[in-house]
Amino acid sequence: MKTTIKLLLAILLVPILINTAVHAQEDAADLMKKSHLAFYYAGDDGLAEVNMKIVDKRGKERVKEFTMLRLDQVEGGKQMYYTYFRKPSDVSRLTFMVHKTPDGSDARWIYVPSVDLIKPISADDKNSSFVGSDFSYEDVSGRHWSEDNHTITGDSTINGRAVTVVESTPIDEGYKGFAKRISYIDKENLLPLLERYFDNKGNEVRQFTADKIEDVNGITTLVTRTMSDLKKNRHTTIDFVNIEYNIGLTEDIFTERYLKTPPREFIK
Amino acid sequence: MKKLLLIISLIAMAAMSASAETYLDGFVQGLYGARLDENNPTATEHTASETRLQMRLQHFGDNAEFFSRTDFWYDAADSSEYDFELREAFLKFRLGSNFDFKIGRQILTWGTGDLIFINDVFAKDYRSFFVGRDDQYLKAPQTALRIEYYNSVGAFSVIWTPRFEANRIPTGRKLSYFSPMAGDIVGDGYYFMAREPEAKIENGELATRFSRRIGNFNAAGYFYHGFYKNPVGFDPDAGVFGMPIYPKLNIYGASVRGSIAGGILWLEGGYFDSRDDRDNNNDNIPNSSISTLVGFERQIANNLTANIQYQFEQSEKDDGVEYTDDMNDARTRHLLTSRVTKLLYNELVTLSGFVFYSPDDEDAYIRLSVAYKYTDELNMAIGGNIFTGTDEYTQFGSYQRNDNIYLKFTYGFSN
Numbered sequence: 001m002k003t004t005i006k007l008l009l010a011i012l013l014v015p016i017l018i019n020t021a022v023h024a025q026e027d028a029a030d031l032m033k034k035s036h037l038a039f040y041y042a043g044d045d046g047l048a049e050v051n052m053k054i055v056d057k058r059g060k061e062r063v064k065e066f067t068m069l070r071l072d073q074v075e076g077g078k079q080m081y082y083t084y085f086r087k088p089s090d091v092s093r094l095t096f097m098v099h100k101t102p103d104g105s106d107a108r109w110i111y112v113p114s115v116d117l118i119k120p121i122s123a124d125d126k127n128s129s130f131v132g133s134d135f136s137y138e139d140v141s142g143r144h145w146s147e148d149n150h151t152i153t154g155d156s157t158i159n160g161r162a163v164t165v166v167e168s169t170p171i172d173e174g175y176k177g178f179a180k181r182i183s184y185i186d187k188e189n190l191l192p193l194l195e196r197y198f199d200n201k202g203n204e205v206r207q208f209t210a211d212k213i214e215d216v217n218g219i220t221t222l223v224t225r226t227m228s229d230l231k232k233n234r235h236t237t238i239d240f241v242n243i244e245y246n247i248g249l250t251e252d253i254f255t256e257r258y259l260k261t262p263p264r265e266f267i268k
Numbered sequence: 269m270k271k272l273l274l275i276i277s278l279i280a281m282a283a284m285s286a287s288a289e290t291y292l293d294g295f296v297q298g299l300y301g302a303r304l305d306e307n308n309p310t311a312t313e314h315t316a317s318e319t320r321l322q323m324r325l326q327h328f329g330d331n332a333e334f335f336s337r338t339d340f341w342y343d344a345a346d347s348s349e350y351d352f353e354l355r356e357a358f359l360k361f362r363l364g365s366n367f368d369f370k371i372g373r374q375i376l377t378w379g380t381g382d383l384i385f386i387n388d389v390f391a392k393d394y395r396s397f398f399v400g401r402d403d404q405y406l407k408a409p410q411t412a413l414r415i416e417y418y419n420s421v422g423a424f425s426v427i428w429t430p431r432f433e434a435n436r437i438p439t440g441r442k443l444s445y446f447s448p449m450a451g452d453i454v455g456d457g458y459y460f461m462a463r464e465p466e467a468k469i470e471n472g473e474l475a476t477r478f479s480r481r482i483g484n485f486n487a488a489g490y491f492y493h494g495f496y497k498n499p500v501g502f503d504p505d506a507g508v509f510g511m512p513i514y515p516k517l518n519i520y521g522a523s524v525r526g527s528i529a530g531g532i533l534w535l536e537g538g539y540f541d542s543r544d545d546r547d548n549n550n551d552n553i554p555n556s557s558i559s560t561l562v563g564f565e566r567q568i569a570n571n572l573t574a575n576i577q578y579q580f581e582q583s584e585k586d587d588g589v590e591y592t593d594d595m596n597d598a599r600t601r602h603l604l605t606s607r608v609t610k611l612l613y614n615e616l617v618t619l620s621g622f623v624f625y626s627p628d629d630e631d632a633y634i635r636l637s638v639a640y641k642y643t644d645e646l647n648m649a650i651g652g653n654i655f656t657g658t659d660e661y662t663q664f665g666s667y668q669r670n671d672n673i674y675l676k677f678t679y680g681f682s683n
Contacts, residue, residue, distance in 0.1 A: 054614070062644050088644035089293045089680035092324075107484070107527060114337070114404035116377040120486075122531040122566045122573065129571075132615030234614075256486075257418050261360065261368060264328065 028150035028166050031185060037076055038190040040142035042219045043245030045071045047266055050240055054133050057233040063087060064131060067267050071249045077102060080254035081141060084267045095259050098137075102144040106137070111259040118256055127177045134206070134227040134236040138177060147171060148181070158184050158193040178206070189213065189220040205231050216243045289328040293682030296321050301345075301399050301674035308669040309455035311441045315399045315672040317345035322355075332361035346441055355409050370414040375407045376427060378477055378488070380525045380534035382607055383622065384579050386559045387490035387521035387538050389475055389497060393436040398443055398667065400637075400651050400674030408436055410473075422480030429473040432465045434514060435497040438667065446666035449509070453660050453669055462499030462512040471495075485526030490538070492519040501544065502552040515553045516543035531566025549587040555599075557583035571611040579603040602628050616641045624664060631657030631664040649676040 052064040069082040081098040085091045099107040108121040126138040148168040156165050163184040170178070179200040183192050195208035212224035221243055228235040253263050301316035320341040327334045337356040343349060358372030379388035383406075396405035412429040437460070438445045444455035465471040473494035480487060499512035506513070521538030537560040545553035558581070565575030582600040585591055591599075603626045610619040622635040637651030652673040657665020 056614075060643075062641075087682060089295065089682040090647060090678070092291075092293055092682055093326075105527070105530070112404075114375065114402075115407050116375045120525065120527065120532050122527070125567055125570065128567070129615060132611075257368070257416070257423065261362075264333075 024152055025150065028152045029145060031152070031164060031190075032145040032148075032150045032166060032168070032183070033076065035183070035185045035190045035192060036142055036145045038220070039192065039222065041072050041075055041079075042221060043072075043217075045069070045245070045247060045249040047242075047244045047247055047249075048240040049242045050238060052131070052133055052236060052238050054236045055234060062132075064091075064133075069249055069253065069263075069266055071251065071254065073251070076144075079141065080251065082254055082258070084262050095262060097254055097259055098141065099254065100141050102146075109256070109259060111256075116260075118259060133238075134229045134234060135238065136177070139208070139227060143177070147175075153182075155187075156184060158186075161193065162187045163193055191220065191222050205229070211237070217245050219245055291326045291683060292323065293680070294321065294323040295678050295680040297402075297676065297678045299400060299674060299676045301672045303669075304671040304673065305669045308444055309440075309453065310444050310670075311456040312346045314345040315442050315670065316401070316674060318343050332359055334359050353409075366418050368414075368416040368418070370416075371412075373409045373411045374414070375404070375409055376412065376414070376475075377407060378425075378490075380523045380536045380563070381561050381579075382563060382565075382575060382577060382605070383624075384561055384563075384577055384603070384605065386536050386561055387477075387488075387492070387519060387523060389473070389492045389494065389519060391433040391435055391497060395436045395438060395443060398438065398653050398670060399672060400649075400653065400676060402676075402678075408433065422478055425475075425477045425479075427473075427475040429475070429494075430469070431467055432471055432473055432495055432514065433497075434462070434464055434499070437498060438670070443667065443670045446660045448661065453666070455669075460512075462514065463503065463506055465495055465514060483526070484528065485524050488523045490519065490521040490523070492517070492521075496542075496554070500554050504552060515545070517541065518543055529564075529566070531564055534561070534563045536561045547587055548584050551586075555584040555586065557581060565607075571615070572608070573610075574608045575606065577603075577605040579605075597628060600628070602626060626662070626664070629657070629662040629665070630659065631655075631662040631668075633664040633667070645679050645681065647678040647680070649678075650674070651676070 047067070047069050049067050050065065054062045064085070065087040066083050066085045071080045073079060079100045081100065083096040085094045085096070093113045095111045097109045106126070109118060110121055111118050127136045129135070130137050130140050148170050150166050150168045152164055153167050154165045156163050163186055166183045166185060168181045168183065178197040180198040182196045184194040185191070186193050191210060191213060192208065193210045196204050197206035199205050207228045207230060209226045210222050211226055214221055214223050221240070223240045223243065224237065226235055226237045247266065249266070252258070297320045299316045299318050299320065301314055303310070303315050318341050320339055323338050325336045335356060335358055336354065338352060338354050340350065340352040343351065354373055356374050358370050358374045360368070360370045362368055376390040377388060379385060381388070385392070391408035391410055393405055393408040410429045410433040411431060412427050414425065414427045417424045439460040440455040440458045444453050445460065446452070447454045447458055450458065474492070475494070476491045478489050494517060495514040496517045497514070499514050501513040501515035502510055503513045504510040518541040519538045520541065521536065523534065523536035525532065525534040537558065540557045540559065542554050542556045544550065545555060548555045559579065561577060561579045563575055563577035565573065567573050580600070580602055585599065603624060605622065605624050607622045608620070611617070612619065618639045620637045624633040626632070634654040635651070637649055639647060639649040641647050650673070654671050655664050655667040657668050659665050660668070
């Protein structure tokens with residue numbers, strides 16, 4: 001008798017559980033989408049002067065300075081990036097351009113002024129390091145929310161702010177960037193305050209932290225962020241200064257013409 | 269006089285860099301190269317022993333930009349003198365919204381090849397390339413006017429170089445070469461000289477390109493009107509023994525480059541119209557020829573990129589001559605190249621290898637280097653240049669006694 005009731009209950013409950021699980025996943029994906037848009041697609045375009053500091057395990061610092069332009073062609077979809085390097089001096093005036101396609105492969109070009117050379121870069125690996133830092137190309141322009149399965153696992157607080165905890169696993173089994181990621185999304189501004197990356201053995205290998213958030217022209221912006229490599233015991237901090245949004249960038253700026261001659265109206 | 273110029277330019281740079289729209293940066297570099305072949309007949313013991321200062325100055329006006337790149341160096345290997353070169357000094361501005369101008373001394377590059385040049389007819393400096401100087405020194409400057417016109421159809425470029433600028437090739441001072449006249453590899457006492465085209469308006473160089481994007485690819489067509497950049501011709505009536513010359517040349521070419529199969533593919537070709545020997549009956553002037561190139565590059569592992577290239581060249585047959593198989597082989601050349609680049613330690617160490625190999629000429633040129641970014645300012649490199657060839661008269665066989673290793677320290681600075 002008891003087992004029959006249990007069985008009945010189980011049969012009745014399973015659809016409900018599945019249903020809530022599906023809803024939870026949808027909610028999680030929706031949250032990650034909103035977070036992604038708030039983080040990587042703020043405004044229609046943007047400009048920032050970037051100070052990057054790479055600190056190795058001995059505390060030795062390397063500094064890179066560059067200006068970055070971004071244009072969103074499709075909200076949550078295609079984007080164009082333009083980077084003008086100032087420091088260190090061996091890469092000064094070098095320019096770099098990415099046409100990002102979230103569900104395809106990106107196109108990248110580099111222009112080396114000392115030899116007047118434009119070179120397309122074979123860009124297969126989004127997990128490769130961005131200019132030798134702890135940020136990968138994917139970290140800089142964002143990993144699209146649709147590439148992972150997301151589950152909300154609870155609530156928490158980070159530095160006194162209420163966050164939603166989301167666990168993400170890559171849909172593509174061959175993906176090498178991480179096996180699991182836990183994101184702590186600010187309930188109010190939707191920005192990730194903390195991201196913990198785990199390898200397939202369950203070890204935490206990388207950590208992303210939002211260090212400083214400011215209001216820039218009405219858009220809540222992450223101005224300082226750090227990516228730590230916990231295995232190599234090193235980290236990279238990126239500081240955005242002089243941020244501007246909706247400055248009227250157009251697609252023609254992200255072409256070879258401007259790769260050779262940086263647009264002075266945006267890159268001072 | 270030279271000294272005065274140098275001092276004035278240094279002061280001018282320092283003064284200008286004080287204002288807000290001016291940037292001053294550059295590097296100091298020591299390069300020391302030792303030859304590996306005891307029997308190299310060159311004038312100098314070392315392939316390089318130099319201290320170099322490069323100063324870059326950039327100034328922005330309201331609608332124009334000025335940029336200069338000046339090298340000062342002391343050459344302890346050969347002349348024991350300081351010298352300088354204005355590698356770049358140009359002004360750049362936009363006219364309307366479609367025209368870009370770049371006027372003055374400048375480094376110019378186009379085409380798709382990796383260290384193989386078909387439609388890139390801008391001056392090369394092999395004297396620098398073979399002794400371990402930075403990649404930028406492979407390109408020699410030209411004093412030119414560049415006009416680029418952009419519209420929705422594509423980009424049209426015209427480069428006019430009023431005074432012919434030859435390639436800088438080994439002369440026997442620091443690098444030996446094969447002399448067909450001497451029938452041997454020569455160096456000291458055989459300072460190589462060639463007669464350049466006279467400085468007349470009609471002897472300028474005109475290089476044009478039209479390029480546009482088609483899907484994932486960039487396609488371009490080229491036309492060049494000028495001269496062979498190497499002294500491949502000979503004027504028997506010049507001087508007492510005759511003299512090498514730069515024969516007249518037109519090039520008609522095209523290229524395509526784009527991403528495919530997770531990598532970059534490029535194809536380029538050109539027809540070299542030897543204007544002084546269109547009938548193919550002058551033995552002192554090369555016959556017209558074709559040159560084609562295909563290359564592919566991709567990342568093959570984490571921080572490991574490799575490419576391969578294949579080039580095929582064939583010159584036209586001499587007029588009225590019956591060609592045997594051997595003779596046909598002699599007018600063709602196959603060249604294979606490969607570049608492998610590996611980045612280590614968070615991109616602080618770069619291992620690089622580049623091989624040129626011609627199976628039919630049976631010669632090869634290998635470039636190897638290890639570079640380490642010790643700090644943001646200080647970069648150290650060690651490398652080597654190895655030439656080998658069955659025969660002495662082939663492209664790389666000609667330089668086979670110039671094997672060298674070098675050590676290079678670079679300190680970069682900026683304001």
